[in-house]
Amino acid sequence: MTNSISLSRRGFLISSGAAGLTISFLAGCAGADDNTPAAADLPPNPEVNAWVHIGRDDVVTIRIARSEMGQGTLTGLAQLVAEELEADWDKVVTEYPTPGENLARNRVWRDFSTGGSQGIRSSHQYVREGAAAARMMMVQAAANEWGVQVGECTVSKGVITHGPSGNELPFGAVAEAASQLDAPSDITLKDPSTWTIVGQPVARLDTADKVTGAQQYGADIVLDGMLLASIKAAPVRNATVASFDASAVEGMPGVVKVMQVGDNAVAVIADTWWRANKAVEALPVEWAGGDRFNSADFEAELDEGLTAEEAGIGNQGGDVDTAFANAAQIVEATYNLPFQSHAPMEPMNATALYTDESCEVWCPTQNGEAALAAASQASGLPIAQCEVYKQLLGGGFGRRGMSDYVAQAVLIAKEMPGTPIKLQWSREEDQRQGFYHPTTKARVRGALDEDGNLTGVNIRISGQSILAGIMPQAIVGGIDIATFQGLASPDNPRTADQSLKYTFPNFRIEHAMRTPPVRPGFWRGVNANQNAIYLECLMDELAVAAGRDPLEFRLAHLQDSPKSAAVLQAVADRSGWGSDDGKHRGLCAFYSFGSYTAACAEVTVDDNGQLKIDRIVAATDPGHAVNPQQIEAQVEGSFVYGLSAMLYGNVNFVDGEVQETNFDTYNVMRLSEMPEVETIVMPSGGFWGGVGEPTIAVAAPAVLNAIYAATGNRVRELPLNYRNLREA
């Protein structure tokens, strides 16, 4: 069988022949068409290096290893490369190298994994160095051609100029010669003060196709001869398929195959997805076993964890027990937060083509290399005979870092060698088969002396560990460090970017691990979301108990973190904190994913206790701000994600089954609930913080503290579901 597919304008040319999988990477990735008259007779330029290809038409194709899922990393990374390259930004396009190619080239693009707001902050150094190397090689090539010294040449906007002679050469004319040169070993990156592309609010590179419907997502893949599959996995965790009656649906229109997938799922393959899904919904299945978990019953276990003798200590200082023993006043409260589902707009999907020699997968994934490994494992083929073509993600939020749906697609395709199969999950399947943001509860306590000074803080978190559930090898000494996001110790290099920024004389942060039979997952913002509520609602409660202004009270403990104090002061100043205008405001400051964030929310609660969130002023200091307008977009979107969870988000398990299987029951925030968000991007430089996640954490606490200001009532259990806030 020969199958040649051109996926997209900038896609790879993939050929799958009888001799096995071959990927004509270099031919396929000449990103732009070399259609200038002079270039017509010449072969395409080779890449300058792994990061950059430049066509004879001077089009710069930048290779992006991280996945784009809306967060803007594609554009931000391209800005970093274009900056060091001294490229003409108007000639920049991007493409994804494949995970298979990364493996074949000794992981030249390093990590493909896209999560933890790491896209830019953990790759900027080597990405920029790669670009700078490409620029140096092109300048060297030009100098060689002219027979002059490199030091006499300058480069700007994709053109190399020899100063003394005034000679000029565009990148496209030297790219081939440059590709033959050794990579330089001594690379100096540009000083940030000289940046002209990084730091600018340039438009995203991927917008145009998103407004015309031309943008292809994983769900949109069409391959020659492709069939469609819908799947139903056991609705109860750890249940298996006992039996199913294929004959009941085999006669339905369009049905091609009814099959079991692994030990816990059934699928139907049909000529359209609508027909496949109808059949799988009608398919009688008997399930065996499974954990009949009830969220309501788990409350008691969480409560026990709040006061249990044993707990892992994530961060501590001073003598907290003595502080509480000597306190003039103790503030204590319990906060309770439910499970959440990721619910990206595009339900999980993957398209697989299996033959005896190869396995190819087209999928939206946050972790291309994990998807490749899953394809190899599920197909039983060596990894070198597998390939993954990453598609744009219709949202990820952490869910697409898992590869369960990839393995399923391959197992299904394996039943029909030579036929591409697109597995599309229904929304219901997506809600039922999640890796859920865990439920946690916390008992938060603060000790005050007679003068209203804070002498001790104790936060006891009780609940599920994400790492224990999906990366148990990351548990060290019984401690899940991720549980302590934003509350962790700055002294541990693994948690320095998630560390507590308040200075407390005596404090202890603990976690009692309590594990329900539910798959946990990284959910945009992860534990920072819960921990910000615990810490920042406690700080608000303490300020009130001490009779102090919540802004002043916080600032009094941020003396060792001027950047935290700066973002907090900025939102207070912009929002009119302390002014006598009758508005009800709440504050929150938090540090997570390496960035300093703060918010001030303004709310109205009417006579019936109904909430309206009127305005939010948010500030972030991510160190370097690669694209301020995209940071604003992420901050605006953060509040939708965080406030959706606060208002509505709750996945409830009854007898092991998720009750909220679609958006009619798993509600999320709409336009009418969207406050005006004013974003203050205040990059102080000198470090690289995350953007996609950190401001989610400050959303709910700022609003909850504002609700208290409006009503005198504390909301300590979420979601809010528009309960009457005037009832205590």
Added chain:
Amino acid sequence: MARLHVNGQVVDVEFDDDTPLLWVLREQLGLTGTKYGCGVAACGACTVHIDGMAVRSCVYPASAIGAEEQITTIEGLSEDGSHPVQEAWKELDVPQCGYCQPGMIMAVAGMLNNNPEATDEDTDTEITNICRCGTFQRVRRGVQLAKTKM
């Protein structure tokens, strides 16, 4: 075999009577700009126009479409992405992941067909599409910008 008018073209297409318009568009006509998000008319990712009115195609049986009714999908909103809403969306970089945006744009264009003077309050009331990335603020601004381009 049924005859549909889609984006100004006449197409003859076969489908089961209960097939939602969404899947006829996506799977039989190759118009994949219209998205599946929920299948229960809750999210609006599947929004298209029938005679200029925004409808959620995931619950709209294709067999219920009248012989003369004109269906417009995101691909047919303009020939080259130049509809005022599309232009406004590009100018403000509204989309993030973008998956919900064809439906969002069709919903907004439908609203402006009926109410060219739509205010922020109108937008808040009438546009109930879900966007998990959270583009609402720019959607609101985009509506007002699009109005100036109509």
